Amino acid sequence: MIEITTPEVSWIAILPELVLALGAVGVLLVEVQWKPATRVLGAISAITLVIAIFFTFLQWAQAGDALEVGGLDELVAFSGMIVMDGFAVFGRFVLLVMAGLGLLAGWRLVERLNRRGAEAIALVLLATTGFSIMVASNNLVMMFLGLEIGSISLYILAGLTEEKTKADEAAMKYFLLGSFASAIFIYGVALLYAGTGQLEILAIRQFFTEFIVTRPAVILIGLALIIVGLGFKVSAAPFHSWAPDVYQGAPSGVVGYMAAMAKIAGFLAMARILLTAVPQLDDSWLPVIAGISALSMLVGSTIALVQSDVRRLLAYSGVAHAGFILTGIVGGATTGMLFYVTVYAIQLIGAFAVVAVVSGPSSSGSSIDEYRGLARRSPALGAAFAVLLLGMAGLPLTSGFVAKFGVFSEAWANGYGWLVIVALLASVISFAFYLRVIVAMYMDETEEEGIVVSLAARWVLTIAVAGTVLAGILPAPLIDLAADAFSL
């Protein structure tokens, strides 16, 4: 009798991803077999997300226990491929919630796509799977796999409309530039491997504590390439030029989701590599990140000033936000950054939900003129958009202010006072373009009719606005969570 011992697998480390992947497959199979109403598919995806979120709670508890009793090794699973630290679990949780909001916001689009709606749902779930793996990976190749699963799903989503033209162009652009960036990223990983002999993030950190590298050129080039690749994914300047075109061209129902997911995963991955793997090299990368951050803030907020399309405006504001979030990494801590990414993702999805309502879920482009007098035509919709924009601008009593305050304080305490001053000036510039939209909504008159807001969109907006205001007035719970969610 031959005994076959199976290696012990701690399945819980990837349960959320497993559930998501199964859900995606399930949606496709059910669609092929029974061709049910879209509502049924929506229910399946909702159940999938709820179960996955439930597992993140279990993971959170386990990660907390491991911290207390000291079994940190247990959090590294699958031979060092995956970690289940608070950082990963927090990121997963946020991604899952955003996926839920994104599906709700894009529901009108899914309904319009008819039989292809199932594809959209499955792609959303798959993209979530990929990015979720990305934030939880302890291995750079694993991280690349997650990045690609997520990105490729997003490329397809960008072109998923009933009519072609603009969305196709956006998808093509996103695909070409995106895969180029992925290639740069993996090349960076290869060089980092060449320099250290390690692919695991924790092992790389170990490497730097044990050895002093006298000629770090290869490692630094590798790191630079990784920063460039991820900088592209999060649309930080000067790697941002794709974002306005893609945001403008892709169907408005999915843009918010696309942008939010790529940003969350990109920033978390960047923080994990820079702050966990190579903190010893911070003399080299801190100035670079600070430079990218300053450039993003200034470029994003000044170019946004002259945009006449709300989506391009939001795209450039996203460039500026990438800069703001990077000040958190410059601050050398993850708390402020995690908080910022979370609240910004909610605002982004909410804002694009408004765009989808105003210009239609599969439209490309939405001129600022469409928003004239919106506060008169649809007071609730206008007020929701105003709150979200003010939140992005970072006015007090919104989550955006707390977020900015958090990352700026961290950066200041870490000796980057000049960056904080640049950031504050960029915030002032950014007020001007957020206010332009508000001017159009509140101070211009129009004769047009009110807009009917679908139930799903109402839910998204209610959650986004409530989140923005609540996290602005009572930020303590979310900051505490983010503070507990540090990386191993």
Next chain:
Amino acid sequence: MLTWLIALPVIGAAIVALVPGRLKELHLPLGVALAVLPLALAGYVFWVFEPIAEYQFVQEAVWYEPWGISWSLGIDGVSMPMVLLTAILVPIALAASTSITRRTKEFVVYTLLLEAGMIGVFLALDLFLFFVFFEAILIPMYFIIGIWGSDRRIYAAMKFFIFTAFGSALLLAGIIALAVTYADQFGSASFALSDLMNVQLSTSAERWLFVAFALAFAIKVPLFPVHTWLPDAHTEAPTAGSVLLAAVLLKLGTYGLLRFNLSLFPEASVDAAWIMGTLAVIGIIYGAVVAIVQPDLKRLIAYSSVSHLGFIVLGTFALTSGSLQGAVIQNVNHGLVTGALFLLVGMIYERRHTKQISEFGGLQKVMPVFAGFFLFMIFASIGLPGLNGFVGEFLILVGSYSTLPALAIVAAIGVVLAAIYMLWAYERVFTGVPDKEENIALSDLSIREISLLAPLAILVLVIGLYPNVLLDKIAPSTEALLDHIEEQTEFVIPEPGRLGDVLVAGGDHE
């Protein structure tokens, strides 16, 4: 209790917002009624307020422990008059807004929210909380100017917002820097004013922080040369907006200089006193000269504000008992008088739909009551003895003379200039024979309008005749501030400048 001062207007705004839009006539009266509640509470606070140096009615609740931010409110002799002023002016400004027929409900909601923010700024003892209110005020004011203003309202609203937001950004940088330094030195985070006063700063750090704070507040005041947003915002804003802007919002700047710059950065304040004083005096003269040639009544009053607020800043940085008390009381005086003047201009604008001085003439004959009120307020504004403007300007000028004599002398020219532009404007608008046809048919003030102006006029007279009603409550706090400055620096306030001297406050101080 102080929390209620902030909560009442917010609750009021919520109530008004819930009233259905079709009950249009109800919004404004309801708003006025709801704005009277905070006034009653503020009146009570004034009544039981004791003339001591410490903060009173202090309330503290931890907001977020690890960052050291807390909801901490308190009131002292510097903030109490401002809270009272705000609470008095909001119902009056609302009641004067009957000409706003479009989107009345929103207007009332924004005004009440504005009131909550303004009171919050004056009560906050935590710098984070202060900043939250300071910045939150921008939004309702922005909407008030931008929606109900006149032709160039959007430009003016934008200019107002960007200017002040720029100042706020510097202020925030300063607050962050101060709090980070505090955390370094004391090992725990705090934004409380009383804690941050203990931070040991190097001279250069203190000067940089002083500049950051001072610039933020100077934009708000507005001090020359960052005053350019003010005439636009004032001119384009609706009457209620102009009233609150002039009477309260500008005071955020002078209040901030007095409350934060002097107490947090005493060394730098003493060093920079002559710079701030010089800028203030330039503002006094410049504002007055420009006011002389303004063809538009509202613009004229706006520039007169630049001039008058220069006096307050001069008084603040002259650092004597008299000048500081004068600065605080002048905050109130300017609020009452300029508020009333903007109300008056608003009333004539509703009748004639113009603010151009050249369009008027001889109004005295057709609107004697209106002319009477106008002249009364003009006299108060130029500092006629017996009215409130005299008390403030006199205290400031006499107080400043012992520390900044040259500046005080130049500033005195501003008083003369004020008489010129105000009286000349009065002459052109009111005296002579009404030659324009539109002017002959004008109706005089209604009972409603008189009842709005009368309380302000009475207060002007009361403060003018018996300033100690306020000064007694102000003095302990300003004295404590001066003690703090003397303790922290080598600066000694020259002998005639301290309290107990004959010069101070009408003479009946023991």
